[in-house]
Amino acid sequence: MLSSLPVTVIPPEKLVILDRDGVINYDSDAYIKSLAEWIPYPSAISAMARLTQAGFTVAVATNQSGIARGYYDESTLDAMHERLNALVNAEGGEVAHIAYCPHGPDDQCDCRKPLPGLLTEIQQKLKLSSLQGSWMVGDSLRDLQAGEAVGCRSVLVKTGKGEKTLAKGAGLEHALIYADLAAFVDDLIAELLD
Numbered sequence: 001m002l003s004s005l006p007v008t009v010i011p012p013e014k015l016v017i018l019d020r021d022g023v024i025n026y027d028s029d030a031y032i033k034s035l036a037e038w039i040p041y042p043s044a045i046s047a048m049a050r051l052t053q054a055g056f057t058v059a060v061a062t063n064q065s066g067i068a069r070g071y072y073d074e075s076t077l078d079a080m081h082e083r084l085n086a087l088v089n090a091e092g093g094e095v096a097h098i099a100y101c102p103h104g105p106d107d108q109c110d111c112r113k114p115l116p117g118l119l120t121e122i123q124q125k126l127k128l129s130s131l132q133g134s135w136m137v138g139d140s141l142r143d144l145q146a147g148e149a150v151g152c153r154s155v156l157v158k159t160g161k162g163e164k165t166l167a168k169g170a171g172l173e174h175a176l177i178y179a180d181l182a183a184f185v186d187d188l189i190a191e192l193l194d
């Protein structure tokens with residue numbers, strides 16, 4: 001008799017999807033074009049490890065139109081993500097999947113946030129039946145819009161473009177607001193968020 005392989009089922013509320021630029025690492029209006037320009041917030045790396053250790057699954061959903069614009073290539077992006085994984089692993093954490101959109105605004109893809117294609121990619125990779133109640137953490141409105149399109153709960157951080165996003169105000173009715181990723185993770189792990 002075939003024994004069925006154990007499939008770890010992740011409860012959607014234990015999944016935290018992170019935007020990258022401005023949440024995990026410093027962002028730039030000139031794009032993050034090289035490994036040298038990819039500078040993580042130390043507290044964000046630690047926060048990602050703390051999430052893993054607290055039983056959460058961490059994934060990343062990032063627009064990378066700089067590829068379509070010719071500012072850098074996918075091998076450079078891969079090097080940034082190898083560095084991200086290594087830093088999080090070194091602190092005892094894990095990144096379950098990094099989904100990125102390499103397209104430009106005019107490419108009519110279905111994965112560029114605010115469209116939810118990156119999140120459904122994560123859902124499929126992690127074999128989740130739903131993202132209802134999962135967390136989406138971003139610094140731009142389009143991050144939160146992508147998450148809310150598939151039932152995620154929204155968290156806006158004030159790092160990166162977050163202050164500007166907050167100042168615009170629109171579309172944040174359902175968002176929790178935090179200074180940075182670490183502050184949100186503190187509350188989430190302490191089970192202060194119902």
Ligand SMILES: O=P(O)(O)OC[C@@H](O)[C@H]1O[C@@H](OP(=O)(O)O)[C@@H](O)[C@@H](O)[C@@H]1O
Pocket residue numbers: 019020021022027028029030031032061062063064065066105140
């Ligand atoms: O925040 P995530 O999604 O991880 O990545 C954002 C980056 O891909 C870049 O997205 C660009 O937006 P356009 O793609 O040009 O609209 C600009 O906002 C850049 O400053 C930013 O570095």
Ligand SMILES: [Mg+2]
Pocket residue numbers: 019020021022023027138139140160
């Ligand atoms: Mg961002």
Ligand SMILES: [Zn+2]
Pocket residue numbers: 100101102103109110111112
């Ligand atoms: Zn795309």
